Amino acid sequence: MENFQGKTTADLLAMHAAIMEELRGRDVIRSANNPTGDLAEYLFCAAFGWQQAANSVKGFDATDGDGIRYQIKGRRIHQRNKSRQLSAIRDLEGFDVLAVVLFDDNYNIARAALIPAAAVTERAVYVAHTNSHKFLARDSIWEVANVTDVTGRLRAVP
Numbered sequence: 001m002e003n004f005q006g007k008t009t010a011d012l013l014a015m016h017a018a019i020m021e022e023l024r025g026r027d028v029i030r031s032a033n034n035p036t037g038d039l040a041e042y043l044f045c046a047a048f049g050w051q052q053a054a055n056s057v058k059g060f061d062a063t064d065g066d067g068i069r070y071q072i073k074g075r076r077i078h079q080r081n082k083s084r085q086l087s088a089i090r091d092l093e094g095f096d097v098l099a100v101v102l103f104d105d106n107y108n109i110a111r112a113a114l115i116p117a118a119a120v121t122e123r124a125v126y127v128a129h130t131n132s133h134k135f136l137a138r139d140s141i142w143e144v145a146n147v148t149d150v151t152g153r154l155r156a157v158p
Contacts (some may be wrong), residue, residue: 023064029068030055037087040074040105044099046157047150069096070114075137077100078105088132089148100137101154115141 023029023081029038041061045052050070060069073086098120101112124133142149
């Protein structure tokens with residue numbers, strides 16, 4: 001790994017921008033936002049052959065050949081923040097399955113699962129000030145009936 005201590009802040013930010021452009025050029029990410037969500041979408045779609053929805057589609061991120069709608073969420077768990085709270089779920093009825101991947105500090109895949117919408121609805125908490133639901137990807141969710149662990153499948157994506 002490169003030593004960054006001799007780099008200026010401007011150098012580091014320029015490197016970050018260049019890396020993000022390279023990842024966009026490789027179709028790994030689609031936006032200029034934090035890459036976690038885009039990486040999660042890329043991995044699930046590559047692993048399962050799902051069709052990514054347009055960025056403007058509300059409620060789901062991808063569909064499979066049978067028309068099943070997937071909301072895809074990723075969370076990077078790192079030394080400064082161990083929270084497993086996923087980004088806001090705006091429409092609990094907009095998807096059939098929640099696809100979740102947890103990354104470690106270095107974006108290695110720690111765990112991944114396919115969670116039926118009914119299991120998400122039972123465990124999600126409504127947050128009035130954001131008009132959305134929050135969901136925590138605790139380890140216990142992998143033990144819920146009809147939840148499928150797909151960690152190995154995502155790790156197999158080149």
